[in-house]
Amino acid sequence: MYLNETQEQVRETVQAFADDVIRPAAEALDREERFPAEIFDEMAKLGLFGIGVPEALGGPGFDTLTYAVVMEELSRGYASVADQCGLVELISTLLVRHGTERQQAMLPDILAMRRKVAYCITEPEAGTDVSGIRTTAEKDGDGWVLNGGKIWIHNAPVADTGFVLARTDKEAGTRGMSIFIVDLHARGVERGPKEHKMGQRASQVGGLNFSDVRLGRDALLGEAGRGFHMMMSVLDKGRVGIAALAVGIAQAGLEAAVDYAGTRKQFGKPISDFQGVQWLLADMAKDIEAARLLVHSAAVKIDRGLDATRSCSMAKCFAGDIAVARTADAVQVFGGSGYIRGFEVERLYRDAKITQIYEGTNQIQRMIIARELMKKGARA
Amino acid sequence: MKILVPVKRVIDYNVKVRVRTDGSGVDLANVKMSMNPFDEIAVEEAVRLKEKGVASEIVVVSIGVQQAKDTLRSALAMGADRAILIDATSDVNQDIEPLAVARLLSRIVEAERPDLVIAGKQAIDNDMNATGQMLAGLLGWGQATFASKIEIADGRAVVTREVDGGLQTIGVRLPAVVTVDLRLNEPRYVSLPSIMKAKKKPLEERTAAALDVDVTPRLKIVRTVEPPQRVAGVRVASVDELIEKLKNQAGVL
Structure with missing residues (x-):
């Protein structure tokens, strides 16, 4: 892959944490609408809050691409958990960029989730x-x-x-x-x-x-x-975060659908033997990979100080749209089971919808993309 | 106290292993590789001993291809202080055999003079379970294998071993080689700040040739085959039938 050794190491760590700790807890957290304080405490110990905060201010000081990788993996575990990471990232970015020394003194408490x-x-x-x-x-x-x-x-x-x-x-x-x-x-x-x-x-x-x-x-x-301008200045990073979160939801749906299609038997064979199901899975996989690449390219643009507005809006809009469409496909692969509470794909479909709405609706993202096209031309 | 931990880069335990079509071994091309899980337990134990103030320095060593640096970085992120890569081959498919590994490690031990070597009991690729024992033999050190508990006091290691039929506790004088079993500890998730810090920790490179150890394989793999496919079970009508089948068909009663 094109991720460097460090980014890959971060991905592996967060992937294992999401698989072992977050994903098994998601069903109950959804049902109980409960704030997962114990998971956030663990995440704080692993340094999963304030990923971009420089080492001098008590963070790990990672780039936006690493942040996107973390958000996708956390969200693959459970989107609500990733969204807390995204929220802390925005607030800490604001504090790092605009806070006084005295205001920045609250960063360690925020990163440790002692101050929500x-x-x-x-x-x-x-x-x-x-x-x-x-x-x-x-x-x-x-x-x-x-x-x-x-x-x-x-x-x-x-x-x-x-x-x-x-x-x-x-x-x-x-x-x-x-x-x-x-x-x-x-x-x-x-x-x-x-x-x-x-x-x-x-x-x-x-x-x-x-x-x-x-x-x-x-x-x-x-x-x-x-205030308005400070808020706008962190929007690009916010959109990359939510786009990565949407990719994580869709990826969880794909993983569940592939596992299920390989084991569920109808007419004497696994349903993955039927082309109708194969095409659903193939379309899910290619949209998710395309969305992931859009997210990563937007993140790299931010990291290199390039104009990232158009890329961030495209990533957020596309990832949100495919998260909804492809988790719907995951439900389809599961058939009736996918419509039942307690099955992961049923939750994923519900979790995906908000990614078309928050952090700027996808209608607004399209307005931004069109405005950028008219202002700066069709060539990216 | 200084601890040396050898770590091996192996096929990831989550990967579905496929045998190469010519039967010469397992397909390693484009397969996810990770640190041998038993070695992870060994690193974790060393780090815990350092956190308790028992150990002062942890050196990790890996032998093989350049890509083993990733494995060393993982060990550094877990808390090891520095790393040594022994470049022994450029062929990812070449497994360095236990005796060659033990000889290379003994050279490093002579140079580093650790008080304790903590190693995984075996690597999950070839399951040889030999390197730790051979290293102790070459060095003339005591050894304690299959450890599920390690305590260090007064120049001795008191080690609880998982043996057939139960647990055995032995004392070995340091310096010694201890190989670890699955239940010793649960390795930590590495934190993001420690991944960042690991990038700045020293990673030294040596070659097998410079250490004057011949790594030419002495074993010849005759054939590698896939395990047999699991066959479907049968439904029994009664407990009597189950017992009858367990006795006469399965032969387990």
């Missing part, structure tokens, strides 16, 4: 169009006062610290937003009920309400008014 984080962007009126946010932070002496509400926030029911996008200047549009580091145990923070989702059900998602939450001067991340 939430990335608080979405609001009822601001989903895909982030510029519509209504949460405000008003200057008050040395600090700010935070008011507003967020919905569908990953980790909201369990998080200790929120990274909250709020409006600091009502007139300035996207230049009037800032990111604040908010103690979610503080007075004035209220947590909404946990949402019951279709898939990735071990991920805890809910709302947060802020009423007159007092923020000190250290709460502001980076510069005031730069």
Whole structure:
């Protein structure tokens, strides 16, 4: 393979961990909608949070390609587990790039999962169009006062610290937003009920309400008014992460389908002897490999400092779409069994759907790809 | 205390092994290779002894092709301090036989002067179960094989051995060779930071020729065959029939 020795070594380690620890636990975690604290503790010990954080700041300092490899393998175990890794990666990337020394001091706790984080962007009126946010932070002496509400926030029911996008200047549009580091145990923070989702059900998602939450001067991340741009600057990496997560879901589906097709007998022979099933498996395998290569090429572009926007959107869009289509095929290979709770492919199909929606819907990804085409030309 | 751990690069235990069509051996082309699982247990034990403060340095050695460097890097990531590769062949299909391996290791032992050699009891490719014993013989050291527990105290290793019919505990004076069995420990997953650190640990290269050991095979493989296909079972109607079949057909009662 084209992965180097170190990347291959990381892949083998995470692959073994996913096979031994994560994948066997996934069915129960999905059924119980439970936050897998014990798995996250193990992952923290293995350094699987904050993969890109430089060694000087307490991380392993790996590149984006290694991050993508880790995300795929974790997700092959269970997407909800990978998504926590993706969340910590985004937050730690923001802290590494924009945090003060004092703010970066919280990195070791975040990487060890002693401090759980939430990335608080979405609001009822601001989903895909982030510029519509209504949460405000008003200057008050040395600090700010935070008011507003967020919905569908990953980790909201369990998080200790929120990274909250709020409006600091009502007139300035996207230049009037800032990111604040908010103690979610503080007075004035209220947590909404946990949402019951279709898939990735071990991920805890809910709302947060802020009423007159007092923020000190250290709460502001980076510069005031730069929140939107800071958020956009980590989007490419976020998309690579989610694209890799989608590939991992589809890969788990392929592995299950290949095993099943080789052992399930009908008409006196394994169903893998029938061309109808063979073509399903072949199409699954080639789409997954194509998606993986898109993810890796987008990751390499980020690592080499090249313009990666188009590649990241293509990877996220394609991987999400094929994750849904090919896990549906995996259900098809399993026949009636695949439609039954407790069979892995049934869960994978549900887990896949959100990858077309979060981290920028696939409609938005197509808009970005088209916009890039018109702006920079058809040649990549 | 210094510990030396030999590690072998073998066909991964998850790979479905295929015999080459000419019967000359097992197909190793484009097959996933990993550290011999028993050697992983040996490295893990050495690392635990270091973590307990019993050992101060762990040196890992691999013998064979250049690709064995991957195996050494894995051992370094698990916690070994430095590695030595003995380049003995460029042919991935050539297995270096136990006596040649033991001779090469004895040269390294003479140079490194470890207090303890911890080795896997056997490699899962050829299942020879000979190298550790031969090394002890060449060095004139004591040996304790099939270890399921190792304790070091007062210049001695107290080793619990898994033998036919139970467990046997023996004491050997150091320096000694200990070979390890499956139940000694459960090797750790290597962490990402330790993979990064392993890249900076020293990996030294030697050649079998420079160590003056002849690695020419002395054994000739006559034939390699696939194990027989498992045949379908039969359903019995009663316990009596089962006992009758176990007695008269299977001959196990």
